Amino acid sequence: MTESAPPTPAHRDPGLQPERTRLAWRRTTLSCTVVAVLAGRQAAIEQLTVASLVAMALTTFVWLGFLGVAHRRMRTVGSSPSPGPMSVRAAVTAAACTVALAGFAVAMVG
Template sequence: MCETPPRDPGVQPERTWLAWRRTTLTYAVSVGLAARVAVAEHSATAVAAAALGAVAWAALLLTAQRRRRGLAVRQPAPMDAVQVIGTLASVLVLIVVGGMLL
């Protein structure tokens, strides 16, 4: 029988956590800029774009928190399909928000 050696994570979980943190912070800044445009323009499209971006940011933040908690175990599992699709959808929503504000 081949036994799996104990995991020595080093700083990999911390690097991953910092990467998720940078991503959510960048996303928050983007949504903040969308909100600024919505306030300045007073258009329904801009307000809808900012609201859509805020909801997508919250979903990304939730995914990041789940992933961070998942890395705390000795042998973390890879991201499941729901998390991957949710993250992809959130990023695509940000692209759509940017397009709506152009």
């Protein structure tokens, strides 16, 4: 019985991993969109004050930032059979957008 050598990086078969990663980014983007829409709805149902308009504008800005990071990552994963790791800047931006949306949610509910 002969043992085969492990695949070299040049012959790596990524399988479905890039597709799963792209789908995960799509689900996360959809969740982020739902949060932004519900935050806007909550602010509109209450009464439109300067604070609620600022919160809606900040939520939209953060949502657009996250959407940009996610779209760039999905495009990178889809275009290469072996995409590199996410840049530190993109990871920090995605994490900051997530934390900011959570903070805005707490501020709007409270």
